[in-house]
Amino acid sequence: MGNDSRPTEPEREEPAEQGRGGDRFATWVDGRTGLRAPIRSVRRLVFPGHWSFLLGEIALHSLIVLLVTGVYLSLWFHPSSDLVVYDGGYLPLRGLPVSEAYDSTLRISFDVRGGLLVRQAHHWAALVFVAAIFTHLMRVFFTGAFRKPRELNWVLGFLLLVLAMFAGLTGYDLPDDLLSGTGLQVVNGTLLSLPVVGTYLSFLLFGGEFPGDDLIPRFNTLHTLVIPALIVALLAAHVALAVRHRHTQYPGPGRTERNVVGLPFKVRAVKSAGFLCLVSGVIFFMAAVAQINPVWNYGPFRPDQVSAGSQPDWYMGVADGLLRVMPGWETDLWGHTLALDNLVPLLAGTLLFLAMGAYPFLEAWVTDDDRDHHLLDRPRNRPVRTALGVAWLSVYAVALIGAANDIIATRLHVSVESVTWTVRVGLFTVPILAFVLTKRLALALQRRDRDQVLHGRETGVIRLLPHGEYVEVHEPLDQARLHTLTAHEQYRPLENGPDRDTGGPAPTRTRRLRVALSRALYGPGAQITKPSRTEYRRLTGRHRP
Numbered sequence: 001m002g003n004d005s006r007p008t009e010p011e012r013e014e015p016a017e018q019g020r021g022g023d024r025f026a027t028w029v030d031g032r033t034g035l036r037a038p039i040r041s042v043r044r045l046v047f048p049g050h051w052s053f054l055l056g057e058i059a060l061h062s063l064i065v066l067l068v069t070g071v072y073l074s075l076w077f078h079p080s081s082d083l084v085v086y087d088g089g090y091l092p093l094r095g096l097p098v099s100e101a102y103d104s105t106l107r108i109s110f111d112v113r114g115g116l117l118v119r120q121a122h123h124w125a126a127l128v129f130v131a132a133i134f135t136h137l138m139r140v141f142f143t144g145a146f147r148k149p150r151e152l153n154w155v156l157g158f159l160l161l162v163l164a165m166f167a168g169l170t171g172y173d174l175p176d177d178l179l180s181g182t183g184l185q186v187v188n189g190t191l192l193s194l195p196v197v198g199t200y201l202s203f204l205l206f207g208g209e210f211p212g213d214d215l216i217p218r219f220n221t222l223h224t225l226v227i228p229a230l231i232v233a234l235l236a237a238h239v240a241l242a243v244r245h246r247h248t249q250y251p252g253p254g255r256t257e258r259n260v261v262g263l264p265f266k267v268r269a270v271k272s273a274g275f276l277c278l279v280s281g282v283i284f285f286m287a288a289v290a291q292i293n294p295v296w297n298y299g300p301f302r303p304d305q306v307s308a309g310s311q312p313d314w315y316m317g318v319a320d321g322l323l324r325v326m327p328g329w330e331t332d333l334w335g336h337t338l339a340l341d342n343l344v345p346l347l348a349g350t351l352l353f354l355a356m357g358a359y360p361f362l363e364a365w366v367t368d369d370d371r372d373h374h375l376l377d378r379p380r381n382r383p384v385r386t387a388l389g390v391a392w393l394s395v396y397a398v399a400l401i402g403a404a405n406d407i408i409a410t411r412l413h414v415s416v417e418s419v420t421w422t423v424r425v426g427l428f429t430v431p432i433l434a435f436v437l438t439k440r441l442a443l444a445l446q447r448r449d450r451d452q453v454l455h456g457r458e459t460g461v462i463r464l465l466p467h468g469e470y471v472e473v474h475e476p477l478d479q480a481r482l483h484t485l486t487a488h489e490q491y492r493p494l495e496n497g498p499d500r501d502t503g504g505p506a507p508t509r510t511r512r513l514r515v516a517l518s519r520a521l522y523g524p525g526a527q528i529t530k531p532s533r534t535e536y537r538r539l540t541g542r543h544r545p
Helices: 022-033 036-043 051-074 100-110 115-143 151-172 178-192 198-206 215-245 265-289 314-325 340-367 383-402 405-412 416-455 479-486 509-522 533-543
Strands: 083-085 097-099 330-333 336-339 457-464 470-475
Touching: 051 115, 051 215, 051 265, 083 100, 097 100, 100 115, 115 151, 115 265, 115 314, 115 340, 115 383, 151 178, 151 215, 151 314, 151 340, 178 198, 178 314, 178 340, 198 215, 314 340, 314 383, 314 405, 314 416, 330 340, 336 340, 340 383, 340 509, 383 405, 383 416, 383 509, 405 416, 416 479, 416 533
Parallel strands: none
Antiparallel strands: 083 097, 330 336, 457 470
């Protein structure tokens, strides 16, 4: 027989073993996962050292506390509405029929070693988690970190906030106490106010007429599986995009759109580990000294009772406040009754959050800026954007006050109607006042920056001139400070373009709207022109001896 001419795979040479212990293990892992190249690219990352960037880390670390404590609690919690007779350690409720969910919550609180501490740490971590995401988003908004190429990261952060709020809502209702049941009645009423689909959504959620028997198992599935999985997925995508686009930084000497000045990854990782311990310690300290959600004081949920003085967690206060101050209006439309007292607050709250989520795309459309931005804005240099953000926050704050109208009335010895009407008026007047005052303050700070650049800073030294005039001596700013005050770019408002008077086509309505918004953001009265180089050299040269 002849030689076999079939091609054969060339023999692979085994790499020589290099190093010992950890090196060989790392080589073995890299040969099977290919992780060494991504890890090397991550190790080359640089992180700015500004304190405001820790807000995102607080959210991440509180999420870790949430996951760990949540796993611990799930070992003893029974998500069921079936009735049992309570015979645990809390004597006032012993012998009463309660749901298994409420019974297991009490057992975690009184009979499981460390259960109350872990349960309260879980609740406090949830509040910190939502607050950290919310504050981080506000930092991103006011500094313009949402601009290209980070629009998608802004959307992911916004979705993380919404998911965190729903995670808190579903977890808040799991114990089946009277306070959470009162909140569920509000949720059911809001769902029923939706035209056409409201009753179907209510039956789907509760498994029949309120309160139903399927709500707690379904909320438990959402709270422990679905929402955490979505949060982790969105967070992973958020971090991956942040690594892909590198970190933003505040303007300063040596900082450009093409570099990042800060700490290397290995240093930042060590500090982040320490910060994780610090955040965890603070959360558990709050859990140890500050009581939260004492379900044994509220008692088990009964549909015919409502807990007096019930207050939702702060992040849901805006929805509850809008519901409380809305008049009890109803109307008939095409033979159907519309419960406007629930429907209008639902739409208003939804539009409030959608406005925050859509703003970056609106600003990009108005500025017609398609460049990448890696340097952050100082809030004073964008007066209208800053004023809009403060006005948005003022709506949230006033609605949050409305959620406590009964408590405020009781504590201040005034009528609930007076507090409610004050909140109603405040929802329309406070945002306008907040916008005007914030814009004027930002413009005043811009004027001060301009004056400091041209004339220097005040030294407090008073000098008597030969003709008898007293003047304060000004000292020129150093180059680093000058760079910080003048590094920002100022947009010019768009123009309408040719029209019929000049022989060109008339601008469309969309173009006119875009130009009007551009003038509102960056036109006359919306920003103070920063000093030019010629103006600076002329004035500083005249002041020199």
